[in-house]
Amino acid sequence: MRGFARRLLARRFWALALKELRQIRRDRRLTVSLIVPPVLQVLLFGFALDSEVRNLRLGVVDESRTAESRELISVLTQNATFQLVGAYATPAALGEALATARLDVGVVIPYHFARMRMRGQPATVQVLLNAANANTAQISQGYVEGAVAWLNRDLAGARAAPVELRAAFIYNPGLVNAWFIVTGVFGTLIILNGSLVSAATMIREKERGTVEQLLMTPASALEVVLAKLVPLFLLLMTMVALVLTVARLVFDVPFRGNPLLLLAACGGCVLTGIGLGTFISTVARSANQTQLISFFVNPPLALLSGGLTPIEAMPKWVQPLTLLNPIAHFAKIARSVLVKGAGLDVVYPDLLALLALAALLVGVSAWRFRRQLS
Amino acid sequence: MRRILAQARKELTQIRRDRLALALTLVLPLALVALMGTSVSLTVTDIPIVIQDLDQTPLSRQYADAFRGSLMFRVVTLPPAMAPEAMLATGRVRAAVIIPEHFAREIRRGRPAEAQVLVDATDGNTARLTRGGAGQVTQAFARQVAPERARPPIQTATRLWFNPGRESSKFYGPGFMVLALSIFPPVLAALAMSREGEQQTILQVYVSSISAHEYLLGKILAGMVTGLTQCLLSVGLMFTLFGLRFAGDPMPLVAGSVLFVFCAVAFGTLVGAAIPNQAAAVQAVALGGFLLSFLLSGLIFPIENIPDALRWVSSLVHARYYIVIVRDAFLQGGGWPAVWWAELAIGAIGVGYYTLAWRAMRRMQVKA
Numbered sequence: 002m003r004g005f006a007r008r009l010l011a012r013r014f015w016a017l018a019l020k021e022l023r024q025i026r027r028d029r030r031l032t033v034s035l036i037v038p039p040v041l042q043v044l045l046f047g048f049a050l051d052s053e054v055r056n057l058r059l060g061v062v063d064e065s066r067t068a069e070s071r072e073l074i075s076v077l078t079q080n081a082t083f084q085l086v087g088a089y090a091t092p093a094a095l096g097e098a099l100a101t102a103r104l105d106v107g108v109v110i111p112y113h114f115a116r117m118r119m120r121g122q123p124a125t126v127q128v129l130l131n132a133a134n135a136n137t138a139q140i141s142q143g144y145v146e147g148a149v150a151w152l153n154r155d156l157a158g159a160r161a162a163p164v165e166l167r168a169a170f171i172y173n174p175g176l177v178n179a180w181f182i183v184t185g186v187f188g189t190l191i192i193l194n195g196s197l198v199s200a201a202t203m204i205r206e207k208e209r210g211t212v213e214q215l216l217m218t219p220a221s222a223l224e225v226v227l228a229k230l231v232p233l234f235l236l237l238m239t240m241v242a243l244v245l246t247v248a249r250l251v252f253d254v255p256f257r258g259n260p261l262l263l264l265a266a267c268g269g270c271v272l273t274g275i276g277l278g279t280f281i282s283t284v285a286r287s288a289n290q291t292q293l294i295s296f297f298v299n300p301p302l303a304l305l306s307g308g309l310t311p312i313e314a315m316p317k318w319v320q321p322l323t324l325l326n327p328i329a330h331f332a333k334i335a336r337s338v339l340v341k342g343a344g345l346d347v348v349y350p351d352l353l354a355l356l357a358l359a360a361l362l363v364g365v366s367a368w369r370f371r372r373q374l375s
Numbered sequence: 376m377r378r379i380l381a382q383a384r385k386e387l388t389q390i391r392r393d394r395l396a397l398a399l400t401l402v403l404p405l406a407l408v409a410l411m412g413t414s415v416s417l418t419v420t421d422i423p424i425v426i427q428d429l430d431q432t433p434l435s436r437q438y439a440d441a442f443r444g445s446l447m448f449r450v451v452t453l454p455p456a457m458a459p460e461a462m463l464a465t466g467r468v469r470a471a472v473i474i475p476e477h478f479a480r481e482i483r484r485g486r487p488a489e490a491q492v493l494v495d496a497t498d499g500n501t502a503r504l505t506r507g508g509a510g511q512v513t514q515a516f517a518r519q520v521a522p523e524r525a526r527p528p529i530q531t532a533t534r535l536w537f538n539p540g541r542e543s544s545k546f547y548g549p550g551f552m553v554l555a556l557s558i559f560p561p562v563l564a565a566l567a568m569s570r571e572g573e574q575q576t577i578l579q580v581y582v583s584s585i586s587a588h589e590y591l592l593g594k595i596l597a598g599m600v601t602g603l604t605q606c607l608l609s610v611g612l613m614f615t616l617f618g619l620r621f622a623g624d625p626m627p628l629v630a631g632s633v634l635f636v637f638c639a640v641a642f643g644t645l646v647g648a649a650i651p652n653q654a655a656a657v658q659a660v661a662l663g664g665f666l667l668s669f670l671l672s673g674l675i676f677p678i679e680n681i682p683d684a685l686r687w688v689s690s691l692v693h694a695r696y697y698i699v700i701v702r703d704a705f706l707q708g709g710g711w712p713a714v715w716w717a718e719l720a721i722g723a724i725g726v727g728y729y730t731l732a733w734r735a736m737r738r739m740q741v742k743a
Contacts, residue, residue, distance in 0.1 A: 030655070038662065049670040051680035052417060052500040073529070099536060101713035102703065118528055125530045132535035133706040135543045136417040136500065137677065142533055143507030150514070153527040163482050163521040164438070165489045166472075166513040168506040170496035171463065178499045197658075288654035289566065292661065293395055296562070297403060300665075304411055309675065311501055313423075313469075314416040314543070337466060340497050347465050 013220050017228030025202060025236060035198055035240050039190050043244050046186045047179045047252050050309065054140040057105040059083040062095050067115035073126065076152045077108065082144045095129065105131050106141055118156075172341050179252040184339055185308030188270055188331030190244060193299055195237045195274025196281065200291040202233065203282035203370070212373065222371040229370075230275060230363070237271040257342030266334040266348075269355040273327040276362025283369040308332045327362075330355040378585050382593025383600070386567055390601060400563060400601045404555035405608055409616055411551040415675065416543035419501050421449045422508070424470045427459045434479035434520065438490070441516045442472060447508040463495050470494045470505045482520060537622070537706045548617035549701040550674045552609040557668040557694040560602035560636060561643030561660050567594060568647025569656035577651075577739060587736050591644065591729070598640035599633075606632045613705060623708025631700035631718050638693045638725035639664075645732035648739055668694035696720045 025031055059077065063070050078085045083106060089095040095107040107129035117124035128145050132138035173180055206212050215225050248254040256263075278291075281298070285291040304310075305319060306328035312320055323329040330351040337343035337351075345352070390396050426439045443450045451468050453459060459471035471493045481488035492509045496502040538545050571577040580590055610628075613619045621628070643660055650656040668674070671681065671689035678689055689695050696717035703709050 034658075042666065045666065045670055045685075048685055049681045050676045052676050053680055054503075054677075056679050100707050101709040102699070102707060121528075123528060123530050125532050128531050128533040130533060130535050131707070132538040132541055133702060134546050134677075135538060135541040136504075138535055138538070138541055139418055140500075140503055140507065142535075143503070143510070145533070146531060147507075147510070149529050149531050150527065153529055156528050163485075163487060164513055164517040165487055166492055166509055167489055168492045168494055168509065170494050170502055170506075171460075173496035173499065173502075176496055176499035176502060181498050181500075201654075289657055290395065292654050292657040293399060293562075296399065296558075296661070300407055301410060304415055310415050310417055311419050311498055313421065313501075314419045315414045319410075319414045333466070336497050341464060341466075341495075343464060343466075 013218075014224050014228055017218075017220055017224060018231050021202070021229055021232040024205075025232060028202075031198060031201060034201075035194070035236060036243065039194050039240050039244050040247055042190055043183060043186060043247050044251065047183045047248075050182045051178045052136070053176070053178055054137050054144070055081045056084050057082060057137070057141055058086045058103070059106045059108065060087045060089055060095050060098055060104040061085065061107070062089050062092050062109045064112040065110045065114035069115040069118055070110045073110060073114075073149075073152060074108070076148050077145065079148070082141065092127075099129060099131055102131075105137070106145070108145075177253075180254050180340055181336075182309065183248045183252050183254055184335040185306070185332045187244060187248070187308075187335050188328040189303045189306060189308050191237070191241060191267065191270045191331070192274040192277065192328055193295075193303065194240065195233075195271055196278035196295065196298075198237070199233050199275045199278030200282040200285075200295070201278075201288065203229065203279050204285060204288050204291050207282070207373070208287060226367045226370055229279075230367075233275050234268075234271055237274065238267070241267045241271065254339055255342075256339055258338035259344060262345060262348065262352075263335065263338045266331055266338070266352060266355060269352070269359045270327060270331045272359035272363050273355070276359060276364075276366045279366035279370055280362065283366060283373060302326060302328060305329075306332055324354070325358070327355055327358045330358070378589045379593045379596060382585065382590060383596040386594055386597030387600060389567065390563065390597070396563060396566065399559055400605055401608065404559050404605050405612060408548065408551045408555050408609055408612055411554075412548035412617060413544050415547050415551070417500055417675070418541070418543055419469075419504060420447055422447060422470065422501070422505055423451050423468045424448050424472060424505075425451050425453045425459050425462050425468045426472045426474065427453055428474045429476045430474050430478040432479035434482060435474045437520075438474060438478070438513075438516050439472075441512050441519075442509075445508065445512050447504075448512075459493065463493060466495075468495075469501060470509065472509065544617055545619060545706065546702070547675070548613055548619065549705050550698060552606075552613065553672070553694050553698045553701055554665075554668055554674060555609065556602065556606055556635065556697070557639055557672075558661065558664045559605065560598055561639045561646070561664050562657055563601060564594065564598040564640045564643030565647035565650075565656040565660045566653055567598070568644050569651055569653045570647075572648070572651025572739060573653055587733060591733055591736060594644055595637065595640050595729075598643065599636050602636035602640055603632065606636060619705040621704055621708070622706055623704070624710040625704060627700055627711055627714050627718065628704035631697060631714065631721065634718060634721045634725060635693060635697040635700075638721050638728060641725055641728035641732055642693070645728050645735055648732055648735035651739070667692045671695060672698050674698065690720075691724065693721050693724045696724075 061074055077083050089098065092109050098104045099107055109127040114124045130138045130142060170176060249256065281291050281294050285294055305323055306326050307323060308328060312323050312329065333351045334348045337348050424442065426442060428435050428439055442448050459473060462468045463471055473491045478488050494502045494505050535541060646660050647656050650659055671692045672695040678686065681689060699717045700714045703714050707713065
């Protein structure tokens with residue numbers, strides 16, 4: 002062990018590491034691709050992805066035309082969820098507008114609406130929802146029912162419902178969507194950009210045939226591999242710091258937990274990215290092949306991570322697969338530590354899994370890279 | 376015309392010989408659409424919740440059973456000596472329902488009883504769904520225990536149109552079909568074009584009698600053949616795996632697909648002509664195509680939620696319009712009156728890309 006450490010710190014290793022650093026620094030495209038895409042992506046994702054349901058276009062057919070029916074309409078359009086865009090004469094015209102996507106929700110208030118209510122009989126209002134988007138439909142159905150229930154409570158006066166459920170949102174009471182998206186996308190950014198950059202630096206030696214020159218140096222294969230990994234790791238950790246700064250300053254993501262814990266997870270994530278990139282570069286023959294191969298790897302990795310959509314919403318047979326996805330573990334850690342303020346006692350299974358995946362990927366790819374060297 | 380066809384044939388032969396490219400055009404897109412379309416969904420079922428019953432009466436247990444009976448929730452038992460908040464903190468449950476003491480007594484006395492639900496709002500969307508679902512369970516329970524008091528003066532009868540089962544895959548399947556079509560055909564086109572620049576075979580084109588328009592159209596035609604094949608296979612997937620049928624007139628989809636594939640391939644050709652380096656060109660198309668069509672086309676989250684400063688960009692993204700056409704064809708069936716504007720927009724963007732590609736090509740010639 003001691004001998005290994007001494008060898009690690011030998012001048013030969015530093016010379017090689019310095020060579021890598023200089024090469025990376027001189028490659029302007031690589032430096033740019035370490036800074037610009039991650040920052041741009043985290044901004045784009047954070048701003049553009051918002052699952053909140055609001056400004057749904059509402060159309061009404063008011064056959065009743067009474068103060069009561071107008072009251073119902075005004076209750077529905079009170080908050081930002083629905084936006085009244087038109088009144089239609091017949092339900093058929095309303096249906097037509099729904100089918101041509103000019104409306105999201107339609108409400109039909111029957112002719113007898115006011116009279117039924119005066120007689121104390123229940124009046125039924127028809128709600129037509131464009132359910133093509135299942136999520137929007139489910140949430141807007143909840144809103145319509147909530148608005149009607151609110152009106153009912155008002156009308157019933159003292160006759161309050163026998164059981165009420167009061168909801169309290171914890172950890173993110175404002176339901177800020179960016180907190181979910183930014184913490185979810187973070188791991189994807191680290192791994193995808195990390196693998197891209199490391200694949201690019203690894204494949205360069207192969208394409209230019211400078212691998213032989215490395216072989217001629219007195220350095221051992223292990224030293225060559227390590228000297229390649231260490232500068233990349235440092236550079237990618239700088240990128241991590243940059244993205245974290247954006248998350249904090251632009252999106253106001255809370256940093257409730259231990260920052261060291263998060264950094265450890267980031268380190269594991271960066272190593273996984275490097276391992277993945279190196280692995281791809283050992284399979285590919287040229288730079289553009291590494292790009293094409295990453296098409297097979299990246300989209301499933303990014304989308305089946307629970308970063309953007311909840312894992313629980315995936316089919317049962319897909320859910321166990323996410324255990325093999327480093328991004329899924331990282332997203333869980335990032336959310337627990339940043340938003341919930343969780344400690345090591347909560348996140349250790351995910352942290353261990355992430356580090357194990359990192360060790361596996363780096364090990365396999367370093368082994369393959371060494372085999373190429375000799 | 377003959378020269379265009381000859382150019383297209385040459386391109387197709389090149390694609391056929393490249394096994395990786397062939398996998399990229401036909402196998403990968405379909406696998407991606409099948410996997411993503413079925414897996415990506417925002418609507419969680421089986422949300423794990425925990426119930427803390429401080430009342431311990433038959434009525435409170437009946438209320439807890441209402442949650443157990445609901446398809447939306449899965450009730451996890453609360454370990455002894457563990458607070459529901461701790462379960463939330465470890466992430467083992469998404470919500471905790473707390474039934475207070477004297478719950479049953481209040482109900483029997485005719486006073487409103489109040490239960491509480493603590494919802495982990497890290498994921499805002501799931502939190503909203505949880506609140507809605509828990510509210511519905513409570514209303515149903517209220518109707519059960521006190522039918523005379525729970526009958527509201529106004530009732531709603533909700534009809535879910537176009538996707539009555541609220542199946543997410545019927546919405547995301549067509550969406551990912553569009554995503555795959557806006558990535559892979561342009562990547563191939565960019566590869567084919569930048570290869571000519573990288574290997575300098577473009578010089579052979581300059582000395583031949585083919586004109587710039589004929590050359591470009593030949594390349595785009597070849598790209599369209601592979602793109603439309605992919606499109607056809609994807610539609611087949613929609614019919615089989617996703618159980619979708621044409622909801623109305625399929626003609627807008629046919630016209631839209633031809634226009635869209637033209638537009639996508641022209642975009643790829645433009646990038647390939649502008650960047651004569653295969654790796655860089657592919658990266659540019661992947662970043663541009665994937666990010667823009669993933670984020671700004673309304674694939675997963677509604678476009679209306681994008682802040683104004685960014686939203687105008689989405690009106691330049693061709694996938695945004697095609698997604699409207701595909702979803703209309705499979706779900707709403709509104710036909711031409713619903714989508715004519717989207718077809719026009721794709722056509723206009725396509726012509727724009729073609730013109731830019733042609734100009735980029737002329738610049739390449741000047742440099743060479």
